[in-house]
Amino acid sequence: MLSKKTQYAFHALIYLAEHVDKGPVLISEIAEKKNISIKFLENILLELKNAGVLGSKKGKGGGYYLLKPPKEVMLARIIRLLDGPIALLPCVSLNYYEKCSNCDETICGLHEVMAKVRDATLKILENKSLKDIVHR
Amino acid sequence: MLSKKTQYAFHALIYLAEHVDKGPVLISEIAEKKNISIKFLENILLELKNAGVLGSKKGKGGGYYLLKPPKEVMLARIIRLLDGPIALLPCVSLNYYEKCSNCDETICGLHEVMAKVRDATLKILENKSLKDIVHR
């Protein structure tokens, strides 16, 4: 399961994608509309900013905004950023790989199945963007 | 990611599947061969027994054994048993469904994508059994 953090991030990003041409959006506005704790959301948006997903502006008329068009922000990127690995096992993770301590990957059937799951998942998440999940 | 608990469970079940016709297997034997803390493994196997996956026998000559042939024990079942939901969001979980607090599922694009991920994952995990992951 995705953490609350990542779930909130998606809702906030959807909101920003929907208001993409209206300049910076207040944290407080997103928090209210999406029913998220404002202080928690503050941390999340800051993290997204430091990762290069969002831009921000301080002071009156300030807020957060997407740095790229929604169609270029892939869902897999957001998940990896906030939740870490998408794979079900460390030994099949592409971005957070760790060697198994108690099995030999070359003969481990579990490894093979979990790699399949990873591929099926990534095929979707790496090809779906914010544009694909905004409300229609 | 799967918890250590579920990962250990898989390794233990693989071991039991490999020794399926040799009667009950000691916890201590599995723990040693698979390099798992014996007390932790004890809890895991007990949980699998209470869920009807394993049988057990006390006393000398005792141990744990599979109640069904390996090909009938599906990977999805084990994960759900020990880790809970397989889906990435509560609102797309088939077995642990919970309503979204901050979105309307009928218009939520995220919901739709995550349902796709769930289906792709389940297509694999509900059709792969212990038999498919024993060492060849």
Added chain:
DNA sequence: TATTTAATCTACCGTTTTTATAGGAAATAT
């Protein structure tokens, strides 16, 4: 029947992660 073996059960414990919250500093607009 006594002994040994091995699962069963309940409870507990320490660490890390998660989910926040608090408050002041820094930047910007007016």
Added chain:
DNA sequence: ATATTTCCTATAAAAACGGTAGATTAAATA
């Protein structure tokens, strides 16, 4: 100046994770 809003760091409660301890129960066997 002042009001606004993000930035940053620290803290904290709660839950999850990973593992331990020890007494109990059941079965085999000598």
